[in-house]
Amino acid sequence: MSQPSYTDYKRWSSRLSKPFAYLDLDLLEENMRKIREAGGGKRIRLASKSLRSVPVIRYILDSGDPFRGVMCYAAEEALFLAQRGLDDLLVAYPVWDAGAIRAVAAVVKKGASLTLMVDCPEHVDRIAAVAREEGTVLPVCLDMDLSVSFPGLHFGVHRSPLSSQEDFLRVADHIRQSEHVRLDGVMGYEAQVAGVGDRVPGQPLKNGLVRLLKRHSVRRTARLRKEWVSALRNRGHQLRFINGGGTGSLRETAMEETVTEVTVGSGFYAPLLFDHYRSFRYRPAAGFALAVTRKPKPGLYTCSGGGFVASGAAGPDKLPRPALPEGARLTPLEGAGEVQTPVRWEGSPELELGDPIFFRHAKAGELCEHFRELIVVSGRNVVDRFPTYRGEGRCFL
Ligand SMILES: Cc1ncc(COP(=O)(O)O)c(C=O)c1O
Missing domain, CATH: 3.20.20.10 (Alanine racemase)
Structure with missing residues (x-):
């Protein structure tokens, strides 16, 4: 199956309020x-x-x-x-x-x-x-x-x-x-x-x-x-x-x-930490999208939200990472912020305010603790919305 493209992801998400989490x-x-x-x-x-x-x-x-x-x-x-x-x-x-x-x-x-x-x-x-x-x-x-x-x-x-x-x-x-x-x-x-x-x-x-x-x-x-x-x-x-x-x-x-x-x-959602195994490679099925809300300087886009850091021994590998558009990355000094996250991206055409940036979480299920639902996408269309535990008012650990 081909890689999801930023254009496709942007298209199916154009009417959705951001931030949101999704399941492909x-x-x-x-x-x-x-x-x-x-x-x-x-x-x-x-x-x-x-x-x-x-x-x-x-x-x-x-x-x-x-x-x-x-x-x-x-x-x-x-x-x-x-x-x-x-x-x-x-x-x-x-x-x-x-x-x-x-x-x-x-x-x-x-x-x-x-x-x-x-x-x-x-x-x-x-x-x-x-x-x-x-x-x-x-x-x-x-x-x-x-x-x-x-x-x-x-x-x-x-x-x-x-x-x-x-x-x-x-x-x-x-x-x-x-x-x-x-x-x-x-x-x-x-x-x-x-x-x-x-x-x-x-x-x-x-x-x-x-x-x-x-x-x-x-x-x-x-x-x-x-x-x-x-x-x-x-x-x-x-x-x-x-x-x-x-x-x-x-x-x-x-x-x-x-x-x-x-x-x-x-392996079902395939978060970032599971990209680094020699014997398998699963597809990044779950992630989240943030909206660009500010453009502090050329090549820098600041998004609302994003500080979804994974548990475990603290380190850069526990940060979420921009996945689409390709080549987008966090800044080392700010990382994923509590309420705002700057993303560096030098591609063109430049992103507009309101445009999405798609991220992956370092771990699998923890993503769902930050969102009430997963937007379910198939064949480049939104086909359903699945509540997360949090969306059902549950918080266990
Ligand atoms: C007891 C136990 N079994 C299996 C797993 C594997 O889970 P996963 O497939 O999400 O890595 C874990 C993860 O920590 C675990 O604690």
Whole structure:
């Protein structure tokens, strides 16, 4: 498919109030096709944190296999999705709030499939205590730590403390001892493979090192997952799913026999940080448009809004970036401003007041926290408007 052109984007957006966020459905479809293909037939669970819009989640799930189930980022969010009719919900991060666990117990009692994450006996006891009071059994998922530590270098994220098989099995046995929780699945997120670019411009040496470490991690992850899961099975645990990976590791994680499903979120919108991987390239399906409201000097256009900086370790890679017109860029001293963003562009014909500049966000779902809806575009026409979580009055994390 050809690259979207500034002329096309300007044309379909001419009547829209700016700023707005958009979703290019044709590019989303192309990403869905590529993701399907990279998953090699393995089931793909959607990471809602990277989508944050119910109609988008539905759109992808409604396309059918291999897209099934949602990986949620908060209990309240999972409850919201359950209320909206979505099922097979896995909350991927521990929930401590007793009120939230109680609300989860209520929907599970009514038949919803909603699984909570645990990585220590305290998590298990907390969930079991509420489940006991509510007279139910809650399904839980064990989070295994897949990060790698070298002297002076931690490659991966700091999340689960379960970095040895012994500790992992101890928590699994603790789950079995409780009548009010049951082990439903296992999750392991190899963030150092899935979330770290290895073709980042301007750092060839670091890219080389990252690729080396990734190769090592992929092998180690596959071995650990296989060993730990078979140890669980040997102890009589029956598991509904073994979840792994993310957008950046889809192909590798899907090749593991032990894994029953891979999580993908960011690859659907394909934000800036996912441009820098050697093994795939998705299309920039989501972004936002700002209007030029001032022209401080030739070649400089100042837009209203734009300071949508991504989370994570602060750095220029977390800034949004102008995508269209091609060649437009932020100024290093001002970056993306709180209420105004200057953009340098030397092209012609020069932009007029009110003209749009189209940007991409560094991360996927965070874009939706700044806008109430996504303008949905297909075949160079606006075809729909999808509310974001924010547009539905929801703000979870
Ligand atoms: C537990 C877990 N799984 C999977 C992912 C992958 O999400 P994405 O595909 O959006 O990178 C993440 C992202 O942080 C995660 O935390």
